[in-house]
Amino acid sequence: MIRIANVTKAYNENAKPAVNDLSFQVNSGEIFVFLGPNGAGKSTTIKMLVGILAQDRGTIEVAGFDNLTDSLEMKKRIGYVSDEPEFYEKMTAIRYLNFIDDLFEVPAEVRKIRIEKYARMFEIEDKLGNEISSYSHGMKQKLGIIAALSHDPEVLILDEPMVGLDPKSSFLLKEALRAFCNEGKTVFFSTHVMDTAERVCDRVAIINQGCLIAMGSFAQLKANSGEQNATLEKLFLELTDKEEMPR
Amino acid sequence: MTHSAVIASLVKAYFSGSRIATSLGLPLAKKKRSKAMTFAGKIGLGILLAISFGYMAVMLGFNFYSYQVTGQSLLGTSSLGFFMALVIDFVILLVFSLFSTSGIFYRTKENQLLMTLPITKSDLMISRLIISYLSFFVMHLFVCLPAIVVLFFLPFSLSSLLGALIFLVLSPLVPEAISAFLVTLSIRIGWRKNSRKGGELAFSIILILAIILVYGLGMRMMYATLMEDSASIMPLIELATVAMKYLAPMTFLAKAAAGEMSIGFVWYLLIFAGVCILAELYIRKHFFYCVSVVQNGGGATRKSSHSVLYKAQSPIISLYRREWTNLLSSSGFAFELFGETFIPVILIVMYSAMGIIGQMSEQISMISSSPSFPAIITAALLFMAVMNMCSSTSISRQGKYFYLDRSLPCDSSTFVKAKLLFHMVFGFAPSCLYYAVCVAFFKISPLWLAWMIPMSFLAYLVSGACGLYFDYKSPMLDWKTAQQAVKQNKNGLLGMGMGLAYILVQGAAYYFLTSLISPILGIIATLVIGACSSMLFLDLAFKQASKAYSPA
Known part of the structure; x- marks a missing residue:
């Protein structure tokens, strides 16, 4: 349903890319959570997905439509909740x-x-x-x-949707998202709330400094880390810290 | 940090901080414009602005000088010109700051942060007053400098230097303190709680009346002086005498500036200080209360006053309705654009009040039999059609919301059509009424409407498309106050300039073809020029919109 291939985006010619060679795919009927520290490139990616920003390189397809050449058809199939x-x-x-x-x-x-x-x-x-x-x-x-x-919409794209919601509304939103996906539709959202991500997502992608550093189901991430009892929060911190260490 | 350092930081932060669009990191489009082009554009615009403002400053100076000379000969005082400058400056600053004070003092978003910082009420309030002072200082200079130049025609004295300096530096504080006091009072007594729109409407009416008053005082004297019409001058002098009596503090300052220093000058200083101190004490006392009332959305939860209707409309109509919502969302937008559209009505009211309408109708009756008269009327109304900023600030008025349009499932042409529809309804529809009134009032054959109405339609179309082209090309989205999006928007000037060129080309074609070949050919030529221009500018607007709505 969503296909991102080798996408790079920089705000200025000489600046470090906000998103760097990003590639992943989100399937129909899936709740896909996009995680990353502040400034990792989550919102930039989402803004490219919904047609506000254009990538410098690579291709983006949502519901089979290219975000640059078929943007109108793509937008007709998207429901977007902005970060503010x-x-x-x-x-x-x-x-x-x-x-x-x-x-x-x-x-x-x-x-x-x-x-x-x-x-x-x-x-x-x-x-x-x-x-x-x-x-x-x-x-x-x-x-x-x-x-x-x-x-x-066929695809729901939400940028930090839980911010400002009370616990009941947050719970109801999660229920609504699950019901939405059960109809074969797709949810793509970014969040900082690890607990929500852990409980709701089918798959998760972790992005740091514009690059994808991990992707898979929660179980897969745990298996890859070798820690079966790890929480998503712990995995997230380990992965993002590891990425930042050598820099 | 000392108090003055805190205040300086607050003022600096206000002017250099919170630029919405740039902070979002959303470029409108990748502009590939050479530095030379940008520089040339800036120089060109600078020259145009300098010419316009220079011309208006000379007009003002001429007016003040006329008052000064007339006062010398009829009232025996040289202070009348300076007095008029003080009155005009006071009215302009008071009314314009009434619009902005609540934004600068109470509604600014940064208050949410500033209220949590260890800043004293006094520092915060003084910083707002300085911001208000600096925001209108250029406007103040525009009136003040011609008045000071006119003083050079009088013998130099220490008191005139002192008067000029006080006018230049201190006098703006009084209208701004009064305006801050009035806004604070209105919030304090709950006026703004549930009827903010009513308050803004009242301010708008006051502003229109003030502009009529100021414009009328200026133009009337110039007209009377140029025509050497003593019958017209006398009522004005009587009015000025009464004003000088009742506005005694200004009279004292004006007399001092004109070298007629008296004990009254001390009164001026005392009243000046008294007004500022009282306003400061009152605002300081209620500052935090007013900030919290305004930041909490007016202090009262608005009751549901609109029924919940589920009504489907076409995207164009829905976007068109959004244009209205956007226009009415700010008194700054509404005043500017309604003012432009209803200029003919304002002028009629103003000329009636000044007694010019009677003289005009006498003169008009002499030329109304001329075959060119309908064309003159048409040209005048077409001029008003293109002198508007409805479309040329349309995208800018959306501000930060413009970027969200890119995520909406609409073709760029739908947005353009909706904006053009708004422009036509807002401008062209009232213009039809003006033409009908002119035809009836001047007893022109109604057959002329068959030419006038299409001409007006084409002029609004050209003006709308051209304005949209400029605003899509380089919208001003990172404004902090609504007035900036309209008044300080170069796209408005560019749109009006292009519209003026369009009228001149049409006028020239009409004049030459009518006088050299035949009036029918002149009429046809103007319509053909209008149709071709509208097609050209529509094409440009659609192309530019397509770029603006594409992801950047």
Whole structure:
């Protein structure tokens, strides 16, 4: 469903690449977690996946569409939740959701069912008529998630979706992501919350300084490290520390 | 750190910090422009700006000089010109700072951080006042310098040097302190809690009235002086006499600057200090409360006032509606753009108030029988059509949200069409009404509308497409206050400049073809030029948008 091949991206010609020769594949029906320390290149990768940034080298395909040559078709199949919940503050939440669904050309009756379902799930159904400026960070995050889910994408790409969510909403999101994948769709998300990653993901990729340093299921990572009782957090720290040591 | 060092750091941080777009690391497009081209562009723009501002400064100076000379001959005082400069400067600074003060003092995002740092209320507040002072200092210089130059026509004295220095350095503090006091008071009494838009609307109306007043005072005197119209000058002098009586502190300073120093000057200094100290005490007392009220979204959770409707619209209409939301999201945007669109109405109100409309209608009745009259009216309204920044700041007004558009599943042409639709509805629709009113008022044959309306349509299309081209090419996305995205945006000037060139080309074609061959040919030529120009600029806008919405 997502295919990244030899992707390199630098913000300036002479700067060190933010993402360096990155390659991996995410399959349908999979929850794929992207881990890495701050500045590792996670958000850059995600911004390339959703069409905000272009890679300097390599190819990216989402749902079979190239991010540079077929970007419109690709975007129609993606639901994206950005790392910072940025919205038009003067819109009401329902207007924002209608706006997004208009662009994805979702019929009124269909969007009604989906928005009501997710708004009820995240407990903001009675606040949809409010201006977004009155929303808290967590509520904005929920709104972003509802907007991404309401057009029923094939691939859901989330950048740090758990930030700002209360424990219940965080739990509900994880349930929603699993249900989404059970329909054969794909979830790709970045997080710093190891516990979430460990419990939710089917596979995980760890990126450091723009390079992929490990990938596989949690069980595979544990087997590779030779520590059967290791937590993902421990593995992550070991891997990223090992990478940084020789530099 | 000393208090002054803390304040200096806070001011520096405000001006050099938080650039949104660059901090996100999202380049708009890979620009491959040579340094020579950039340099030439900057020089060209600099020259254009210098000419425009120089011209306006000369106009202001001429006005102040007219007042000064008239005051000398009719009132026996040389201080009238300087007094008018003080009034105009005060009004402009007060009104413009009313828009920005709440942003600088209370709504700025950095307050969330600053409130947690060990900074005294006083240091924080003084730093905001200095920021406000520096933000408007260039605007102040624009009015102040011509007034000081006009003083050179009077004999030099120590008191005039002192008066000029006080005007130059200290006088902006009074309107800014009053504006900060008014904004603080409005937050304190809860005015802004639930009716911020109402407050902003009130500020907008005050600003329009102030500009009308300032413009009217200036232009009326110039008109009266140029026409040597003593009947027009007398009411103005009477008005100025009353103003000098009631605005005594300004009169005292003006008299000192004109070398007519009196004990009143001490009163000026006392009142000046009193206003600043009282404002400072009041703001200091309520500063943290107001910051917390504003940072918490106005102090009250807004009740759901909108019904939840699930309504599907086409992407173009939805994006068009977003343009309205964006425009109305800030009083800075709304004021600039509504002001431009409703300039004809403002001018009519202003000329009526100044008594010019009666004189104009007499003069117009003499030339309205001329066959060129409909073309003159059309040219005037076309000029207003292209003198707007609706499209040329459209992408800039989106600010940081522009990058998110790249993740939306819309073709770049859909965004352009929505923006053009907004431009046409916002500008062209009212213009049809203006043409209809002109035809009725000036008793022009309604048949002319068959030419005027398409001409207006094409002018708005050219202006819109051209503005979008410039703004897509180099949008100003990292603004901190809404006014920067509009007022300080070079794309607005470029769009208007190109629009002006378009009108000049059309005008020249019409004039030569009408006078040399036939009026019909002139009409056809203007329409053909309009159609060709609109096709050219639409093509440019679509191509540029395609680049801007591509991943960078």
